[in-house]
Amino acid sequence: MPTAPQTTDELYQALQDNDRRPYGRTRTVTAESLAEAAELFAEPLPLVRALLELQEAYTYGSEPRKSPVVFARLLNLFDEQPDVFDEQLRHALFWRFKWVANALVALPEMPLPSLRQWLTEMRDRYEKAGLALQPYYGQAYRLAAHTGEDTDLAFELWAGRTRTQLSDCEACEICERALYHLAADDDERALRVWQPVLDGQESCQEEPARSVSYALLPLLRTGGADRARELHLTGYRACRRNPSMSSEVGRHLEFCALTGNEARGLELLAENRNLFDDVDSPLDLLGFLTGVEVLLQRVELLGHGELPTPGYAGRTWTVSGLRAEIRDRADDLAARFDARNGTSTHTDRRRDRLGRAPLLATLELTLRTRTLDDVAPAAVPATTPAAAVAHTESPSELIARARELDEQGHPDATACWARLRVLVADPGWIHPDDPALGPPARLQADLLDDEAGLEGEKDRFAEAIALYERAASLYDEAGVPGHAVLARACTRLPAVEISEERADDDAKATALANVHTDLVRLHEETPGLAPHLEARLLRLRATVLGIRFQTSRDDEHKAPVLAETDLLLAFATQHEIAGQISGAHLLRANTHALAGDLSTATAEIDRLLDRLSANGPAWHLPRALGLRGRIQLRQKDAKAAHADLTESLRLAADWPSLTAGPARLHADLAEASMRLGRPEEALRHLTRSAELDLRHGSRTDAFCTYSNAAQLSLDAGHVEDCIALLDSLLAEPDVAAGEMDDRLVAQLRLTRARALHAGEDLKAATAELAALAAESAGWDDDPGSHAMIAAETAVLLAESGEFDRAREAADQALAAHARSPRYEQLSSSLREHARLQAEQQGAEGLAGALALLADAGRVADEARAAGYEARGRSLDSALAYERGRVNAYAHQYEDALSSLDRALALLGEPSPGKDEDTGEWAECVRLAALVEGTYLQRPAPALTRLNEAVSRLDALGHTENIERLAALAGRLRDLEPGAAPA
Structure with a gap:
């Protein structure tokens, strides 16, 4: 706080401002400063109000050791100067006896006799003040439930009494009743008791978030998985990062662990890493740590104990290491509570939670469904059929096979190169002594060439260029100049992408034309290329012109593309290079489609599909069907497009090494699904497309697709799904570090703010938008x-x-x-x-x-x-x-x-066929009649206005707009002079 308040008015304004802050260190520190400032005023009332604010900050900031100390000062002030406490302050004081009772229970160092002595003090004070004792018996039951002794009697003494003004709110008492039945293993009765809170009929500061965290597992056990999923999303958002609700966060982590959502659990743990150090309540910390341990135990059991995970500050943690640390700390806390209470209740409860088996194999909690494999560091490439074969081959055989597959353009070549990359990186690697394989420099060049292609697919153009250039130098060193020429040729296109990233389309088209000229010159200056290399160079020439046509959409650029594809097709046919024959047909079809000649494009694709079915290569079928599906979308035949795209995706599953293709297919299927009126299916395809792009390393494409999915989810009314998805994306390390495109991140945050607003969280939505505006x-x-x-x-x-x-x-x-x-x-x-x-x-x-x-x-x-x-x-x-x-x-x-x-x-007057305009006109008439007839008390002209509007709408057949006008007319008739009394 810059300066201490100098007047009581300034102090009260500062207290009011602080009350609007979220609970946490900032609010608590400010409350401490204001309490110190209040000491300086002569009258006691400012100090009373400041101490009340300070105790609230400690209570909801998870600092139970400090709350009783502040309350003791308040109680002394009340005893010394009771007249300072008006009815409102007196109510606040007696209400907070319960806060102190809860704080003392949360401290294992506080002896059990002292807890009971405090409850006796509360009872005596209530009786002396003439207050009913239901709140006292409520606290007595809570202590019994905490220790695990005499709970049935304590429950009856509390639950059978009439509520008072000082009773806990209805929502909190419902939760306590439900927990009593839950402890008796009566899930169904507990859920029936909880229903008003879970349905949002009763709420308070901590409800329904507290009840939700406990109700998740009973819902699963009674078949309410969908309801549990829904409540997890809303309930978690209400308690995340909040030290005073750390135990509830722990139960959400446990829920993730028991529903096959271990990856989401780790994500939520990372989001709540502050709780390891910010929670000062031992009881809350015990609940949080036990939930974390349930999650980590499950992750370790699934074989991912070495995964990195956030934990206590000051060191790096793995799942196994953090679990061991947490186990020791939580066991110690439970033992301390049990020693204080003289029971084994907390140790038993921990054992029960840690011993639970998963309740569901899998439950899709969010739109971004990931597994532990998805979040694990990519140490070894995923196994594909080719890679599986490679493990049985000698290094010589593996190198030969990789080159053979690469020459064919076979997708499994990537897996072979990946396996070789791992072998070569081993310190004990020795290149095979086989003249047919060439020198080690040749293999190093091959690996760099493959890696460059992968980087280019991820739009990492500078990295791709550097790799291609290194490969070309090594190819020269190895005595294979044809490969060196092709590697250097491959640098041309990514160079354009870098230089023209922010240029206009005309400049990019010109640059691409120059690249084509350069490639033709390079081709002419390099005679004697092996056929498969020459075919690749021809393919690159045609591709560059195809991209120019796509960029410029200039009809004059169409013919050069077709001429280049004819050269490629003739050459590939002469040398029987099946992959390049198919590639030429695909380029031709795509060119016709870009030009708007969809019938010719379809005929080209149909011919290609016939050829592929008969002669292969089979891995080109998914791509060809995908292109036909996209053409059908442009022809507005969504049904046929959906069928082709679905079949393309099915066939692509036979080729796991096809990385980028399936992502595009899912995106196109999302469009087809939307056109067919299937938004839920579209949402599934969008999220699948995005996650595949992420796995492939195309993060910008993935985030753009996820952004579309979030907007679609919001439009469909799935507000919590939208928020959960965006929270997950915005927590990604590169986003948090500011490495992602700032405008794309801003779009995600904007959608999130709109979703928060739609979810009636105005405070959070406003904060997000205000920050984004700044x-x-x-x-x-x-x-x-x-x-x-x-x-x-x-x-x-x-x-x-x-x-x-x-x-x-x-x-x-x-x-x-x-x-x-x-x-x-x-x-x-x-x-x-x-x-x-x-x-x-x-x-x-x-x-x-x-x-x-x-x-x-x-x-x-x-x-x-x-x-x-x-x-x-x-x-x-x-x-x-x-x-x-x-x-x-x-x-x-x-x-x-x-x-x-x-x-x-x-x-203007409404007209046929304009329903939206007519609705606006009718509402304007209604409001004008309301103002004129009711507020200006001129019902006659207002009725005339309404009757004419009703007649007009009736004549046009717009009956849906008549009802509200007629209802208002009925009310206005009662206001006319001479009207019969209502």
Whole structure:
């Protein structure tokens, strides 16, 4: 805190500001400073309020040792000056006896007699104050449940009593009752008791998150897996990273371990690494560590004990190492509690949790389903059929086989090279003494050449170029100049990608033309190439021209591509190179498709498929079917496309080494599924496509696809799925380290903020958007995006009632809009901002709301001058309608009616076939009639307005808009002079 409060008003304002902060060190430290400042004031009331805030910070910040000390001071103040405590403060004081009881139970060093003595103190104080004892018996039951002794009697003494104003909230008491039945192994009864909390009917500071964490396993045991999945997503988000709910986090980790979601469990553990050091409550820590141990034990059992994992600060941990450390610490905590309590309850409970077998083999908890293999470091490449064969071959045979497969363009060549890469890296490797294999430099060049191709597929162009150049030098050294020429040729295309990353399409097309010229010259200067090498060079020439055509979409660039593919086809046919024959046909079909000649493209693909079915190579079938599926999508035949793409994916499964292809197929199947009205299927394909791209190393492509999946999930109403997916992505190490493209990450965060808002977490959504708006202010190359983000931020701040900050954000949006217009988005946000201010502040907020609408009016004027046409509502009619609503909220009814009449004039009369416009017109009529008939007390003209509108809509057949108008007309008739009393 910069300066201590100098007056009580400043102190109370600082306390109020601190109360809005989340629980944690910042809030606690501030509360400590304010309590010190309150000591300096002469009157005791500021100190009482500051101490109450400090005790709350300690209680919900998981610092149970400090909470009782603060409460002792409060109790002394109450004993010495009871008149300082008004009814509200007195209620707060007696409520917090329970907080102290819970804090003392959480400390194993606190003797059991002292706990009972405190409960006696609570009972005596309540009786002296004339308060009912149900809260006391509630705490007595909690102590009994903690020790594991006499719980049935304690439960009856508590649960049978009438609730009082000082009883725990309904949600907390429901949880305690449910836990009693859960301890008796009655899952179904516990879940019945929990239902009001799990359904959201009862809630509080820690509920339903606390109940959810305990209900997950009973739900699984009683067949409620889908409900458990749903509650896991919502419940985990409510307790993550929160020291006071660390035990609940531990139960979510346990849930992951027992449902085949060990990889997600490790991900959540990483997200909560702060809890290892931030939890000061031994009881909470015991619950957290036991949940962590359940997870780590499961991961170790599955053979992944050497996986790295986050743990206590100061050293690097593996799963096995951390599990051993946690086991010792948690065993010690349980033993300390049992020694204090004189029972074995906590040791027994730990043993029961650690002894549970998985309840389900697998349960898809999130859209991003991963296994432990997915998160394990890639030490040894995945085994494929070819690699399996390679293990039985000698090094000489493996090298020969790899070169043979590579010459054929066989996908399994990659697995052979990967196996050889592992062998060569071994310190004891000795190159076979076989003249047919060439010198060691030849093998090193082959491996570098293969690695360069893999890097290029991952868009790591600079790395690919460097590898190709090293390979070319080694090929020269090994005496195979043809291979060196081809390696150098392969550097040309990635070089264009690097130099033209931010260039326009014309510049890139020109660069590609120059590359083609260079490749032709290189080809002409290198006679005597082996046929398979010459075919590759011809393929590269055709590919470069194909990319130029794809980039420019200039019809003049089509013929050169076809001419090059004809050369490739003729050469490959002459030398019977099946893979390049197929490649030529694919290039031709794709070129015709790019040119819009879909019928010719389809005929080309059909011929190719016939050839592949008869002569192979079989690994080209998935690619050819995939291309035909994409062409069918362009022909708007989604059903046929879905069938071809599905078959392509089925065939691709026979070739595990096809890495990039299946990801594209899943993405195309997602599009086909959406066109067929199957969003859930589309979502599965999008996430599968993204995860395959991630495994292949194409992280940017993967994150783009995941971004689309998140948006689709949000559009489908799966809010928690969307948030969980985005949380997982944003926790990735390269994202957290700022290594991922900042605009892509910003899009993920923007979608997350919208999902949080849709999930009614306004505080979190506003914080995310405000942070994003601050960052995007520095995007000098993209002010339009900042305008959009700042505008959305303004609306959320207004929704939270923070109108000064909302106005600042709106001004930022307007300034950015001046540089890069976003007419429709900005107008919409300004109107919504104005409505919220008028709705919440009434007449007091009118001036600010009208100023915002004036800004929206200027935006509409700019749009009109620029010839911009809104995709949705007319900016002018929408503005007039909102002005009517704003004035109505501020009780300026004449102005409101005038604005609504203007909106109706701008909208014009409804017409057949325009349902959306008609709905907007009908709502405007309804609001105008409401203002005129009810607030201006002129029911007759309002009824005339409504009756004419109903007749008009009825004549047009728009009956869906009539009901609300007719209902309002019925109410207005009762207001007419002479109407019969209601």
